[in-house]
Amino acid sequence: MELFDAIHGRMTISKVKPDSIPRETIEKLLSAAVQAPNHHKVRPWRFVVLTGNGRKKLGDVMAASFLDRNPATPPEGLDKTRALPLRAPVVIALGVDKPADSKIVEMENISAASAAGMNILLAAHALGLGAIWRTGEWARDSRVKVFLGFDPDQHILGFIYIGHPDLVPEPYVRQGFEDRTTWVD
Numbered sequence: 001m002e003l004f005d006a007i008h009g010r011m012t013i014s015k016v017k018p019d020s021i022p023r024e025t026i027e028k029l030l031s032a033a034v035q036a037p038n039h040h041k042v043r044p045w046r047f048v049v050l051t052g053n054g055r056k057k058l059g060d061v062m063a064a065s066f067l068d069r070n071p072a073t074p075p076e077g078l079d080k081t082r083a084l085p086l087r088a089p090v091v092i093a094l095g096v097d098k099p100a101d102s103k104i105v106e107m108e109n110i111s112a113a114s115a116a117g118m119n120i121l122l123a124a125h126a127l128g129l130g131a132i133w134r135t136g137e138w139a140r141d142s143r144v145k146v147f148l149g150f151d152p153d154q155h156i157l158g159f160i161y162i163g164h165p166d167l168v169p170e171p172y173v174r175q176g177f178e179d180r181t182t183w184v185d
């Protein structure tokens with residue numbers, strides 16, 4: 001797929017089929033991710049790939065965290081939360097390193113890791129896959145972070161859900177750059 005077609009044709013696809021995705025395909029996405037630029041070559045991105053039972057384990061952690069905060073929730077009230085990671089066969093949690101020394105700026109690490117996330121979205125689209133970048137409360141949840149191997153003060157930038165498209169939304173025209181751009185010459 002031509003680069004500009006990929007950039008202009010990509011859309012968030014939230015409804016995907018449960019069919020599994022081969023590991024080589026997931027590795028292609030990760031390999032695209034790490035082509036992103038990063039200052040000082042610190043490679044600040046961290047990926048946790050959740051498939052199969054891994055997604056169920058994440059759902060259990062989410063449900064436990066929800067129950068902690070809402071102790072009156074009946075068991076069946078947790079089912080919805082527990083099922084959240086099952087919305088796609090592959091969920092890639094995207095984390096970012098805290099700066100390891102004083103010359104590293106955290107915002108730059110976040111920018112670089114975000115660029116890696118965008119590469120995943122574009123690569124998924126180029127391979128005919130659907131993807132959605134999700135955050136919500138779970139990206140800020142300490143128990144989720146610890147389960148994924150992150151420190152509680154590390155940022156999770158998102159969970160990228162990926163699968164074969166089930167429902168492709170109608171293409172829509174995004175607003176242009178004009179009102180967001182100032183030219184100085």
Ligand SMILES: Cc1cc2nc3c(=O)[nH]c(=O)nc-3n(C[C@H](O)[C@H](O)[C@H](O)COP(=O)(O)O)c2cc1C
Binds near residue numbers: 010134136158
């Ligand atoms: C940092 C970030 C966080 C997002 N979090 C969510 C989310 O929690 N839930 C959701 O439905 N979509 C989320 N999205 C997806 C956006 O809603 C989506 O990209 C937007 O609607 C534009 O649609 P498009 O990707 O088709 O251009 C997120 C996107 C980004 C970049």
